[in-house]
Amino acid sequence: MLDRSELIRYNRQLAIPDFGEEGQEKLKSSHVIIAGMGGLGCASATYLTAAGVGRVTIVDFDSVELSDLNRQILYWEEDIGEKKVVVAQRKLSKLNPAVEIIPIFAKLTEENVFSIIDGARVVVDGLDNLATRLVVNSACVKHKIPYVYGGVSRLRGMLTTIIPGKTPCLACVYPKRSQRGGGLGILGVVPALIANLQALETIKLIIGHSPSLAGRLLLFNGEELGFRVYGINKNESCEVCSQASGLEKAQ
Amino acid sequence: MRVAIVPRMVELRVMVNPTGEVTWGPPSAISPWMYAPWRDAQRKGVIEMEVEGETLRALLTQVSDRYKQVNVDFDPIDPRTNDVDFDYDVLINGKNYEVVPYGLGVKLTDGDEVQIKMVWRWDG
Numbered sequence: 048m049l050d051r052s053e054l055i056r057y058n059r060q061l062a063i064p065d066f067g068e069e070g071q072e073k074l075k076s077s078h079v080i081i082a083g084m085g086g087l088g089c090a091s092a093t094y095l096t097a098a099g100v101g102r103v104t105i106v107d108f109d110s111v112e113l114s115d116l117n118r119q120i121l122y123w124e125e126d127i128g129e130k131k132v133v134v135a136q137r138k139l140s141k142l143n144p145a146v147e148i149i150p151i152f153a154k155l156t157e158e159n160v161f162s163i164i165d166g167a168r169v170v171v172d173g174l175d176n177l178a179t180r181l182v183v184n185s186a187c188v189k190h191k192i193p194y195v196y197g198g199v200s201r202l203r204g205m206l207t208t209i210i211p212g213k214t215p216c217l218a219c220v221y222p223k224r225s226q227r228g229g230g231l232g233i234l235g236v237v238p239a240l241i242a243n244l245q246a247l248e249t250i251k252l253i254i255g256h257s258p259s260l261a262g263r264l265l266l267f268n269g270e271e272l273g274f275r276v277y278g279i280n281k282n283e284s285c286e287v288c289s290q291a292s293g294l295e296k297a298q
Numbered sequence: 299m300r301v302a303i304v305p306r307m308v309e310l311r312v313m314v315n316p317t318g319e320v321t322w323g324p325p326s327a328i329s330p331w332m333y334a335p336w337r338d339a340q341r342k343g344v345i346e347m348e349v350e351g352e353t354l355r356a357l358l359t360q361v362s363d364r365y366k367q368v369n370v371d372f373d374p375i376d377p378r379t380n381d382v383d384f385d386y387d388v389l390i391n392g393k394n395y396e397v398v399p400y401g402l403g404v405k406l407t408d409g410d411e412v413q414i415k416m417v418w419r420w421d422g
Binding site: 085 | 307308327328329330331371378384385418419420422
């Protein structure tokens with residue numbers, strides 16, 4: 048049951064047909080993990096907190112640097128040198144004190160990922176490399192937790208929503224190999240745009256609407272302001288999510 | 299030149315003037331757009347076409363044109379830079395086109411294999 052303050056705070060989204068108090072209650076009782084608090088994570092965390100997700104766990108092992116400030120909008124000059132998750136927790140809590148913000152200062156690894164994502168309704172990608180994404184992807188598939196991938200470079204971005212058992216996972220596409228795509232430069236508005244679409248997909252998942260990018264890959268090109276959406280298929284021999292892989296491991 | 303295009307997981311592999319028929323089995327691409335709506339290609343797993351000219355640039359341009367004819371937005375060459383678009387890696391016989399003499403102007407020869415890979419984004 049929403050209290051008077053919540054009815055006022057969320058008034059604009061409560062007025063949306065098919066969202067209403069029921070949708071808000073679902074958000075309030077949900078737990079979202081944001082893996083990585085860089086350009087993507089700052090923006091998705093801000094909007095998910097503002098929207099009223101009940102618990103938001105933020106995970107990162109970095110401290111704020113001057114070169115982060117063009118895109119990581121939760122951090123300001125006065126925060127340089129502080130742990131990102133501590134700064135983010137402080138500011139997100141001021142934005143919406145009713146949301147429980149749980150900071151975890153850690154690098155996601157095969158050893159700790161299960162305990163960190165356990166109990167999450169959705170994991171939102173805010174990472175900056177393929178290797179850690181594959182670790183998170185694999186854990187999400189095993190725990191059957193939706194994982195909203197987002198990635199950016201320069202003025203380009205990509206996004207897909209991974210629903211374990213239904214859609215392709217990241218390992219369907221890039222099982223192990225490292226690939227060009229990191230450290231190429233980023234204009235701050237691009238991760239903000241992609242992260243807000245990730246937040247939208249996350250909210251839709253939580254309130255029971257079909258995520259628009261399940262089994263579809265969105266590509267954004269900021270040079271021409273172009274969006275493309277391609278359908279993507281599962282890799283039937285994927286080592287992480289294929290049925291054959293699951294049977295093999297079970298035996 | 300005659301080319302046989304084989305869509306694989308996240309890339310197009312293009313065989314230049316292949317000797318004999320290229321039959322690489324059923325489709326296994328992650329991205330269905332790679333087959334476009336060509337029924338024969340979907341059945342055989344291979345897209346065959348003729349390319350006018352001999353260079354890598356001619357190949358990429360005409361493959362792109364063929365996809366555009368069926369409303370698939372596929373631009374391996376960025377018209378603004380006239381070079382390979384940032385969304386793709388292009389390899390010739392396993393080497394990035396950038397380190398091959400003449401780059402996009404290199405003349406392709408019988409048996410060459412060109413890979414056009416979609417680049418996913420990993421920064422955050």
